[in-house]
Amino acid sequence: MSGLFAALSAGLAWIGAIIDPLCGPAGVFRWFGSGTLLACGDAGWGDEIAHGFLVTASLAVATLPVGLVIGFFVALAKQSEEKSLRLAGNIYTTIFRGLPELLTLFIVYYGLQILVQQFLATVGYEGAVEINAFVAGMIALGVVFSAYCSEVLLSAFKAIPHGQYEAGDALGLHRGKTMRLIILPQLIRIALPGLGNLWMALLKDTALVSVIGLPDILRQTGIAARVTKHAFEFFGIACVLFLVLAMISSVVFSALERSTKRAEAGR
Amino acid sequence: MSIAETMIPPQAPPPAPPKPYTFSRFFGSVALGIWLALGVGIFLTVVNGWDPEKFSRYGPSFLSGLGVTLTLVISSILMGAVLSLPVALGRMSKNRLWGWLAYAYVYFFRGTPLITQLFLIYYGLGSFRPQLETVGLWWFFRDAWNCALFTFTLNTAAYQAEILRGAIESVPRGQREGAAALGLPERVAFFKVILPQAMIVALRPYGNEIILMIKGSAIVAIVTVFDLMGETRRAFSRTFDYQMYIWAAILYLLMVELLRNIWGWLEARLTRHLKR
Numbered sequence: 108m109s110g111l112f113a114a115l116s117a118g119l120a121w122i123g124a125i126i127d128p129l130c131g132p133a134g135v136f137r138w139f140g141s142g143t144l145l146a147c148g149d150a151g152w153g154d155e156i157a158h159g160f161l162v163t164a165s166l167a168v169a170t171l172p173v174g175l176v177i178g179f180f181v182a183l184a185k186q187s188e189e190k191s192l193r194l195a196g197n198i199y200t201t202i203f204r205g206l207p208e209l210l211t212l213f214i215v216y217y218g219l220q221i222l223v224q225q226f227l228a229t230v231g232y233e234g235a236v237e238i239n240a241f242v243a244g245m246i247a248l249g250v251v252f253s254a255y256c257s258e259v260l261l262s263a264f265k266a267i268p269h270g271q272y273e274a275g276d277a278l279g280l281h282r283g284k285t286m287r288l289i290i291l292p293q294l295i296r297i298a299l300p301g302l303g304n305l306w307m308a309l310l311k312d313t314a315l316v317s318v319i320g321l322p323d324i325l326r327q328t329g330i331a332a333r334v335t336k337h338a339f340e341f342f343g344i345a346c347v348l349f350l351v352l353a354m355i356s357s358v359v360f361s362a363l364e365r366s367t368k369r370a371e372a373g374r
Numbered sequence: 375m376s377i378a379e380t381m382i383p384p385q386a387p388p389p390a391p392p393k394p395y396t397f398s399r400f401f402g403s404v405a406l407g408i409w410l411a412l413g414v415g416i417f418l419t420v421v422n423g424w425d426p427e428k429f430s431r432y433g434p435s436f437l438s439g440l441g442v443t444l445t446l447v448i449s450s451i452l453m454g455a456v457l458s459l460p461v462a463l464g465r466m467s468k469n470r471l472w473g474w475l476a477y478a479y480v481y482f483f484r485g486t487p488l489i490t491q492l493f494l495i496y497y498g499l500g501s502f503r504p505q506l507e508t509v510g511l512w513w514f515f516r517d518a519w520n521c522a523l524f525t526f527t528l529n530t531a532a533y534q535a536e537i538l539r540g541a542i543e544s545v546p547r548g549q550r551e552g553a554a555a556l557g558l559p560e561r562v563a564f565f566k567v568i569l570p571q572a573m574i575v576a577l578r579p580y581g582n583e584i585i586l587m588i589k590g591s592a593i594v595a596i597v598t599v600f601d602l603m604g605e606t607r608r609a610f611s612r613t614f615d616y617q618m619y620i621w622a623a624i625l626y627l628l629m630v631e632l633l634r635n636i637w638g639w640l641e642a643r644l645t646r647h648l649k650r
Contacts, residue, residue, distance in 0.1 A: 184401070191405070338501050350481075350485045
């Protein structure tokens with residue numbers, strides 16, 4: 108079994124190395140950066156920054172489903188008829204929308220560490236515990252994302268007329284099936300612009316995770332800047348890389364919006 | 375055929391059927407229970423770990439950090455508002471060059487993380503030290519506080535310019551034409567007709583922007599400015615007491631919620647003529 112995983116991860120790493128946009132065979136740094144500080148390999152910082160780029164992108168991509176799922180359920184809770192559920196959902200959004208992302212990150216990072224340490228101490232293990240920065244970042248950013256996401260989805264839910272649910276009932280559809288076949292497609296279409304904004308914010312918030320030591324774009328460029336004393340160039344590159352990520356996502360989102368809009372054409 | 379001779383005496387309505395114990399009720403109780411347990415747990419840790427000595431030592435520094443955060447946010451918002459005017463005008467101008475420049479400015483500052491911009495200015499401008507010294511600006515960029523203020527002003531100016539532009543463009547064209555038909559000069563029309571209506575649209579986004587700045591200002595702690603977050607980090611690194619973060623969280627939540635409520639009141643007050 109472990110052999111299979113090793114083979115899989117090796118294969119993934121190989122594919123990643125091929126399609127790497129910065130240091131791959133067709134990478135930007137490979138072609139235009141050789142001989143400069145951005146050369147790939149041991150001569151320059153290109154491959155380190157490329158790795159940071161990958162970490163930032165994968166953190167954002169890994170956080171998105173977590174945030175979306177939690178946000179969906181919090182939105183459901185906030186529009187339910189049950190008072191206690193609504194209250195619980197509102198407390199959730201109030202807290203996580205009001206806290207600075209950096210503070211949430213620290214609270215999750217150190218808090219998880221303390222919790223795990225206490226838990227292990229009761230089991231009988233004594234020793235230092237390191238929480239994975241990627242996981243801590245994923246939890247903290249996912250929680251913040253879900254708090255905003257629940258608001259976006261809630262307003263999208265409110266935009267769907269009640270007749271749609273009744274139509275589902277009239278067709279004899281199950282509650283879950285009504286949600287899946289009738290409500291969700293419309294919900295996505297209405298909520299997509301708001302979710303696009305949230306995704307951009309998430310992408311920018313991932314830069315904060317460098318503070319707890321995850322080797323993302325900002326941390327790698329920061330290390331390079333400290334070592335080479337070319338701070339402006341390297342932080343400029345970090346800015347450009349974030350801009351590239353933002354541009355790619357805006358292209359993807361406008362394509363998504365167009366494809367969801369197809370359903371309402373001809374009205 | 376029989377006729378009813380007496381009225382049926384009034385009766386109490388039948389008792390409401392007992393509420394069914396649904397899944398959502400169960401989940402609601404569970405969720406509230408979790409929040410309650412968390413609240414009580416935090417309260418207990420604060421009470422158990424209460425140390426008057428720590429409070430007297432770090433309490434004032436927390437307050438000074440709060441002051442630094444508020445000063446930073448308020449001054450950068452105000453200066454950003456001033457700077458956002460030319461940017462918004464540039465975004466709306468018909469001149470290709472100005473429009474493009476303003477667009478590039480806004481795109482850069484909205485498309486990159488605030489922390490990257492801060493690093494670019496605080497660490498990055500350090501590599502231009504000789505040039506800055508000859509211009510006589512080095513004393514300004516040497517100080518972390520100045521750099522933070524500068525970055526935040528530039529950043530919020532980009533966001534505020536977009537808010538302003540969106541609000542001004544949301545005013546229907548008929549308003550402008552109406553003012554022109556009344557013979558109002560363009561300047562008067564702008565300040566007395568367009569801007570008041572635009573500001574009502576812009577009110578809520580401005581509030582959100584201030585909240586975003588309060589939350590975003592926490593990152594100046596990383597470049598050695600001792601704002602609320604910086605004081606928290608300092609206190610935590612000396613005591614290893616997790617409570618410090620809880621206190622900071624409470625202070626930040628208080629700030630944001632207070633502002634949100636004030637803004638809600640302000641909006642209700644300013645739009646009372648639009649209520650039907």
